[in-house]
Amino acid sequence: xxxxxxxxDMGTGGATTVGxxxxxxxxxxxxxxxxxxxxxxxxxxxxxxSPTLTPVTxxxxxxIDLVPPGVKDWAIALFGTADKAALLVGMALVITLLAxxxxxxxxxxxxxxxxxxxxxxxxxxxxVLTRAQATMIAPVAPVAATVVTIAVLRALIGRLRVxxxxxxxxNVPSGNAGSDENEARDAVPPTTSRRSFARAFxxxxVLxxxxxxxxxxxxxxASVAAEVRGRLSLPTPASPATPIPAGAELGLExxxxxxxxxxxxxxxxxxxxxxxxxxxxxxxxxxxxVDREVTIDFATLLGKPLVERYVTIACVSNEVGGQLIGxxxxxxxxxxxxxxxxxxxxxADMVLSTSSDGFTAGTPLExxxxxxxxxxxxxxxxxxxxxxxxxxxxxxxxGLYGFVSATKWLTTLKVTRFADDVAYWTPxxxxxxxxxxxxSRIDVPRAGRALSAGTVHFGGIAWAxxxxxxxxxxxxxxxxxxxAVLAPGISQDTWYQWQFSTDLGRGDYEVQVRATxxxxxxxxxxxxxxxxxxxxxxxxxxxxxx
Ligand SMILES: Nc1nc2c(c(=O)[nH]1)N[C@H]1C(S)=C(S)[C@@H](COP(=O)(O)O)O[C@H]1N2
Ligand SMILES: [Mo]
Numbered sequence: 001x002x003x004x005x006x007x008x009d010m011g012t013g014g015a016t017t018v019g020x021x022x023x024x025x026x027x028x029x030x031x032x033x034x035x036x037x038x039x040x041x042x043x044x045x046x047x048x049x050s051p052t053l054t055p056v057t058x059x060x061x062x063x064i065d066l067v068p069p070g071v072k073d074w075a076i077a078l079f080g081t082a083d084k085a086a087l088l089v090g091m092a093l094v095i096t097l098l099a100x101x102x103x104x105x106x107x108x109x110x111x112x113x114x115x116x117x118x119x120x121x122x123x124x125x126x127x128v129l130t131r132a133q134a135t136m137i138a139p140v141a142p143v144a145a146t147v148v149t150i151a152v153l154r155a156l157i158g159r160l161r162v163x164x165x166x167x168x169x170x171n172v173p174s175g176n177a178g179s180d181e182n183e184a185r186d187a188v189p190p191t192t193s194r195r196s197f198a199r200a201f202x203x204x205x206v207l208x209x210x211x212x213x214x215x216x217x218x219x220x221x222a223s224v225a226a227e228v229r230g231r232l233s234l235p236t237p238a239s240p241a242t243p244i245p246a247g248a249e250l251g252l253e254x255x256x257x258x259x260x261x262x263x264x265x266x267x268x269x270x271x272x273x274x275x276x277x278x279x280x281x282x283x284x285x286x287x288x289x290v291d292r293e294v295t296i297d298f299a300t301l302l303g304k305p306l307v308e309r310y311v312t313i314a315c316v317s318n319e320v321g322g323q324l325i326g327x328x329x330x331x332x333x334x335x336x337x338x339x340x341x342x343x344x345x346x347x348a349d350m351v352l353s354t355s356s357d358g359f360t361a362g363t364p365l366e367x368x369x370x371x372x373x374x375x376x377x378x379x380x381x382x383x384x385x386x387x388x389x390x391x392x393x394x395x396x397x398x399g400l401y402g403f404v405s406a407t408k409w410l411t412t413l414k415v416t417r418f419a420d421d422v423a424y425w426t427p428x429x430x431x432x433x434x435x436x437x438x439x440s441r442i443d444v445p446r447a448g449r450a451l452s453a454g455t456v457h458f459g460g461i462a463w464a465x466x467x468x469x470x471x472x473x474x475x476x477x478x479x480x481x482x483x484a485v486l487a488p489g490i491s492q493d494t495w496y497q498w499q500f501s502t503d504l505g506r507g508d509y510e511v512q513v514r515a516t517x518x519x520x521x522x523x524x525x526x527x528x529x530x531x532x533x534x535x536x537x538x539x540x541x542x543x544x545x546x
Contacts, residue, residue, distance in 0.1 A: 023160065023164055026160055026201075027157060028100035028103045029100075029201070030103045030106075030107075030152075030153065030160060030201065031099040031100050031101065031104065031106065031113060032100055033201060033205050033208060034102075034117075034150075034156060034204065035095055035096070035099030035117070036208035037152045037204050037207060037208040038147075038148040038149025038152065039055070039145055039149075039208075040208045040210075041145055041211055042056075042124075042142055042145025042146075042148070043055065043211075043215035043216075043219065045145075046138070046141035047219055047222065049138070049140055050135055050137055050141065050274070050388075051218070051219065051222035051226070051274050053128060053131055053134065053138050054141060055124045055127070055128060055141050055142040056091070058124065058127040058131050058138075058142075060087055061131055062127040075087075095120075098116070098120060101113075101116065102114075103153065103156075103157065106153055107160060107161065113157065114153060117153060118146060121142060122146075124145065124146070125139055125143065125146075152204050155200055155204075159200050162193040162197075163193040163197045166193045225279075226387065228280065229279075234331055234378070234383075237307055237308035241309055244258065244310075246488075247487055248488050248490055250485075250497045250498075252444055252457060254443060254444040255443050255459050259310070259328065259381065260326035262383060262386050265326040265328065265380075265389065266323060270359055271357050271409075274387050274388055275355065275356045275357050276391075277356055277391065279298040282393065282411075283298075283411070284376070284412065285411070286338060286339065286341075286342040286412075286414075288348070288352075288413075288416045289345040289348040289417070290342035290344055290415050291342065291345065292343060293342065298392055301393065305333070306332060306333055306378075307331075307333070307373060307375065308330070308379070309329070309373045309398075310327060310328070310330075310493065310494045311396050311398050311465070311494065312495045313326060313396060314326075314436055314439075314463065315402050316401035316402070316403050316430065316530055316533065317530045318534075318535065320439070320441075320535050321442070322441075322535075325463065327490075327495055329381050330380060330396045331375075331378055331382075332376045332377035332378055332396065333375065335368045335395065335397075335413075336369045339369055340369075344369070344415045345415070348415045349366075349417050350364060350365055350415075350416050350417055350418045351363050351365055351413050351415055352413070352414040352423060353410055353414075354407070354410075354411055354412045355410055355411060360423045360424045361403060361406070361407045361424065362418065362422070362423035363397060363400065364400075367397055367399065367400060367405070368397065372397070372493070374397040375395070375396045376393055377390075377394050377395070378393055389408060390408025390409050390410065393409075394407060394409065395407045395410055398465050398466045399466030400434050400436060400465075401434035401436055401534060404434035405434070430531060430532050431533035433533070434534070436466075436534070437464075437523065437536060438462075438467070438515050438517045438521065438523040438524075439535075440460060440461065440462035440514060440538075440539060441513070442458060444457060444458060444459035445457070445541075447541055447542070447543075450544075450546065451543055451544065451545045452545065453545050453546070454503060455502070455503055456502060456543075458474060458499065458501070458511065458513075459497065460513060461498070462496050462515035463494070463495040463515075464492075464515065464517035467517040467518050468491075468492030468517060469486065469489060469515050469518065470517060471515065472486050472496075472498040472500075472513065472515045472516075473513070474511060475511075475514075476509055477510055481514070484498040484499060484500035484513075485500065486498050487499070504545045505545065507544075508542065508543070508544050509543050511540070511541045512538040512539070514538050523536070524537070
C-alpha cells in the first residue's frame with residue numbers, strides 16, 4: 001500500500017496537499033465526476049440550443065475527420081457498424097483518464113487541474129467551431145461544459161483539501177514515529193469537512209447522471225429527426241425555380257452571397273429547445289372556418305406537384321442595416337392548393353398557423369390563396385429543411401415578415417378571422433399585419449475599413465418582396481440622390497444587389513442609400529424602431545477616406 005506523503009516532504013504544497021491512496025482516489029474521482037457534470041451540462045445546453053451539433057458529436061466528428069484512412073478501415077473492420085459506438089466508448093475512456101489526471105493535479109496544485117480542463121475545453125470549442133454545422137450559438141455548449149467542469153472540480157477538491165488538512169491536524173501524532181499517517185487518518189470518524197466532501201461528491205454525481213439522462217432523451221429525439229432527415233431525398237420539383245439571371249450576383253468583394261447558405265441563414269424563433277419532429281409521425285391539419293377539415297401527412301405532401309422558388313425572408317425585428325434577412329431556394333407545395341381542398345368559408349380573413357411548440361402566426365388568408373408562391377416548404381437550398389429552420393415543414397410567404405407568416409415546425413392551419421384569433425406576437429406589442437417594408441442596406445465598404453482616395457466602390461442589397469425593386473440611389477453628405485447600378489433580381493420575391501462607384505478625395509463622408517419599389521414608392525425616410533411593424537429610415541454609413 002502506498003503511504004501518505006509526510007508534511008515535511010512537500011516542498012511547495014503545504015500540509016493540505018498531503019494525501020494517501022484514498023485521498024488520491026478521491027481526487028481522481030472528483031475529476032471524473034466534475035468532467036461528467038461538465039459533459040452532461042454541455043450536451044444538455046447543446047440539446048436545447050443546437051441539437052445537430054453538441055460538444056461530444058463535434059469532437060467525435062473531428063476525430064473521424066482526422067484519423068488516417070488506414071486506421072478508419074481498421075476500425076470499421078474491427079467494430080463494423082458499431083464503429084461509432086466504439087468511438088464514443090474510446091472518447092469516454094480518454095475523457096475519464098484526463099479527468100482523473102485533472103483531479104489529481106488540482107489536488108496537488110490548486111488551479112493546475114482547472115488549466116488542464118480549460119485546455120480540453122478549448123479543444124472542444126475548436127471542434128465545434130470548425131464543424132460545417134457550426135452556428136453562432138453552438139459555442140455556448142462547450143463553454144458551458146468547461147465552466148461547469150471547473151466549478152465542480154474546484155468545489156470538490158477544495159472540500160477534499162479541507163478534509164485532509166483537518167484529518168492531518170487531528171491525527172499526525174508528532175512523537176509517534178513509525179505510525180502510518182494515512183491509516184490513522186482513514187480511521188478517523190467522519191468530520192464535518194469529510195461529510196461536506198462526501199455530500200458534495202454525491203450531489204455532483206447525481207446531478208451529472210440526471211443531466212446526462214435528460215440530455216440523452218433530448219438527443220434521442222433530435223437524432224431520430226436528424227437520421228430521418230439524412231435519409232430523405234427531396235422529390236424533383238414539378239415546377240423548378242427559374243435560373244438565376246446572369247449578372248444578378250455582382251461579384252463585388254464583401255457582398256453577401258445572393259443565395260444564403262443554410263449554415264449562414266439567420267435564425268429567429270421563440271423555441272428554447274429546437275423542436276425535433278419525426279416526419280413519419282408528422283401531420284398537418286386544416287381546421288376552423290372550412291367546408292371540410294383536411295389532414296395531410298408527410299408522404300402525401302412529398303407526392304404532390306412541388307414548386308421550387310427563390311424567396312427572401314426577413315425578420316420584422318431587423319434594424320435598418322441589420323442582418324436578419326436571408327435568401328433561399330425553397331421547395332414546397334403551394335398552401336393555396338391545400339386550402340382549396342378544405343374550402344375556406346366566406347368571412348374568413350386570416351389563417352392562424354401553429355407550430356409543434358405552440359408558436360402561432362396570423363397570415364392574411366388572401367396572401368395564402370392569391371397567385372403568390374406561398375409554400376408549405378420542405379426543402380431549403382436543395383436540402384430538407386434544417387432542424388433549426390422548421391424540419392420537416394414550414395411556411396414561406398413572399399412579401400410578409402416572418403412573424404406573421406413563416407411558421408416553422410408547422411402542425412396546424414386554422415382558417416379564421418383577425419377579429420376572432422390573435423397570434424403569438426400580437427399581444428406582445430407587434431402589429432397583426434406584417435407586410436415587408438421597402439429597405440436597402442450598404443454592405444460594401446464595411447464600416448471602419450480604411451479607404452484611400454480615388455474610386456470608391458459601394459455595394460449592397462435592396463428588397464421589397466412581392467413588389468420588387470425598381471431603383472436604388474445613393475447620396476453623399478446629403479447631396480443629390482445618384483442612381484446606383486441595380487442588378488437584375490431573381491424575382492420580385494427576392495432581394496436585389498446594387499453597386500455604385502464614385503471618385504472621392506480625402507475627407508469624412510456620410511453615405512446613405514434608398515430604394516424605390518416597383519410601384520414607384522420610395523422607402524420611408526423617417527427613422528423608426530422595428531416595433532410594431534418594421535424599422536424605417538435610411539441605412540447610413542460614415543466613412544473616412546485618407
Ligand atoms: N415555430 C416558430 N416559427 C417561427 C418563429 C418562431 O418563433 N417559432 N419565428 C418567426 C420569425 S419572427 C421569423 S423572422 C422567421 C425566421 O425564420 P428562420 O429562423 O428560418 O430564419 O421564422 C418565423 N417562424
Ligand atoms: Mo422575426
